[in-house]
Amino acid sequence: AQSVSQHNHHVILSEAASLELGCNYSYGGTVNLFWYVQYPGQHLQLLLKYFSGDPLVKGIKGFEAEFIKSKFSFNLRKPSVQWSDTAEYFCAVNSYNQGGKLIFGQGTELSVKP
């Protein structure tokens, strides 16, 4: 079955540490890729998205993600995390073969210690 996998369920980092959250998908064909963030008690917000072009995508708040087609991956990175980055992060894929549905990974909870 087609799916989206996030490797880490819970990541704990200290402030200023570097972050990389893994995301792999199993869809074939053309895909659009997204990272969403959910801060405690808030609704989901779009962090960044990839449709085409430069596989290195920059988003809000210093986040970036790299699309590696050969690895079916779209990993999220940030060079130096802050306490305010504590949130749950979701990778999502929209495939034309799936009629435009947005399919999510399981989510990764990030806790940043001050």
Add this chain to the structure above:
Amino acid sequence: DVKVTQSSRYLVKRTGEKVFLECVQDMDHENMFWYRQDPGLGLRLIYFSYDVKMKEKGDIPEGYSVSREKKERFSLILESASTNQTSMYLCASSQVPQGNYGYTFGSGTRLTVV
């Protein structure tokens, strides 16, 4: 900004009750979606709609139905609520067919079935 409004933030219902969750968007989006969010499972698609009176099953439609009589409103119906439907329910909308530009989410309804 697009606003997606879910009528209730918290709901407590009894087993066997018929439950209506309402979602309204104010930007004339064609596409609307219902997800449920559970820890460790991410967001799973229940139903979606690309147009008025149109609906399609998502990945977990069992026990649910939907109604879209007007473009701005998409209702999720639990015909006979059960305890395993205790969850956070998220409504989303998108403007472009295929959802290429991402989705805007409501704040969610936390439903508890007792």
